[in-house]
Amino acid sequence: MERLRIVSGIRPTGPLHLGHYLGVLRNWVRLQQDYECFYFVADWHALTSEYKEPSIITDSTRSLVRTWLSVGIDPDKTVVFRQSDIKAHSELFLLLSMITPLTWLERNPTYKELRNELKEKDLGTFGFLGYPVLQAADIVMYHADKVPIGEDQLPHLELTREIARRFNFIYGEKILKEPKEILTQAPKVPGLDGRKMSKSYNNAILINETPESLKQKVMQMLTDVKRKTKRDPGEPRDCNLYPFHEYFTDEETRKEIASGCRNATMGCVECKKILIKNIEREFSPIWEKLSYYRSRDSLVDDVLRQGAEKASEIAEATMTRVRGVMHV
Numbered sequence: 001m002e003r004l005r006i007v008s009g010i011r012p013t014g015p016l017h018l019g020h021y022l023g024v025l026r027n028w029v030r031l032q033q034d035y036e037c038f039y040f041v042a043d044w045h046a047l048t049s050e051y052k053e054p055s056i057i058t059d060s061t062r063s064l065v066r067t068w069l070s071v072g073i074d075p076d077k078t079v080v081f082r083q084s085d086i087k088a089h090s091e092l093f094l095l096l097s098m099i100t101p102l103t104w105l106e107r108n109p110t111y112k113e114l115r116n117e118l119k120e121k122d123l124g125t126f127g128f129l130g131y132p133v134l135q136a137a138d139i140v141m142y143h144a145d146k147v148p149i150g151e152d153q154l155p156h157l158e159l160t161r162e163i164a165r166r167f168n169f170i171y172g173e174k175i176l177k178e179p180k181e182i183l184t185q186a187p188k189v190p191g192l193d194g195r196k197m198s199k200s201y202n203n204a205i206l207i208n209e210t211p212e213s214l215k216q217k218v219m220q221m222l223t224d225v226k227r228k229t230k231r232d233p234g235e236p237r238d239c240n241l242y243p244f245h246e247y248f249t250d251e252e253t254r255k256e257i258a259s260g261c262r263n264a265t266m267g268c269v270e271c272k273k274i275l276i277k278n279i280e281r282e283f284s285p286i287w288e289k290l291s292y293y294r295s296r297d298s299l300v301d302d303v304l305r306q307g308a309e310k311a312s313e314i315a316e317a318t319m320t321r322v323r324g325v326m327h328v
């Protein structure tokens with residue numbers, strides 16, 4: 001039976017953290033079992049906001065692919081590539097831009113929000129306004145059936161469907177497929193300081209920690225403020241650390257921790273030590289692979305080369321049809 005196809009991308013703008021691991025990557029790994037997956041480094045998308053300091057993109061691209069391979073993305077099953085290696089994405093972006101009404105882009109909520117949020121980045125550019133058109137090109141290029149994304153990306157996927165529909169309508173042929181979303185739940189873990197885990201707040205536990213840095217970060221995490229000492233009872237629901245146990249600790253131990261916290265029989269240090277041990281257990285094989293790939297850039301480059309070959313075959317077939325109906 002033909003497997004349905006999935007396309008998804010991540011922008012290479014810095015190191016990935018536990019939020020990405022729990023929310024995105026574990027999902028990506030799982031989806032490989034049932035779908036034909038295309039995962040790519042969205043380096044042109046990164047440029048829409050990082051165009052003034054683009055040097056971060058090269059390093060982040062390699063480190064992103066290393067991370068994917070280390071957590072279990074399998075390049076023998078899955079097409080792993082870099083957006084800018086497939087120049088057809090830019091051609092399709094151009095051609096789709098011809099048929100995309102400006103009002104669709106101007107009313108895009110992420111456009112309005114991010115422009116306000118990232119005022120220092122000067123996002124009043126044509127490229128940034130066109131971000132969802134490029135994303136649509138990424139997706140329809142490979143006739144994706146489904147796109148795993150977070151809730152924040154839903155407006156972009158809706159735009160992708162609208163663009164595909166309009167294209168097919170104008171040219172009278174069903175060339176571009178309208179994709180559906182696979183909604184990925186954002187993990188419920190806060191950053192070290194209790195705010196949302198984010199690179200820009202500098203409060204993230206990265207995928208790429210060392211045992212020492214992991215320990216240091218977990219030890220500095222805020223717990224329930226009511227627990228000044230071990231003798232003060234606490235409430236796991238008011239603790240920034242406890243949600244991590246939901247992901248890394250087995251149920252029985254979790255119950256012991258919760259009651260130890262409420263009865264003031266287990267201290268925060270002990271609770272943190274359990275978490276450190278459990279995160280370490282899950283991550284040591286990943287860290288080993290990361291260090292393996294870190295000293296073998298050529299393997300990462302090979303994966304990208306091999307992925308680009310497979311991706312460009314499909315991209316060229318799509319472009320032949322698109323150029324045909326658009327007479328270019």
Ligand code: TRP
Pocket residue numbers: 007008009010011042045134135138139147148149153
């Ligand atoms: N916009 C996506 C994000 O910021 C990244 C992205 C670019 C993407 N092209 C895509 C995701 C195509 C899914 C499909 O997360």
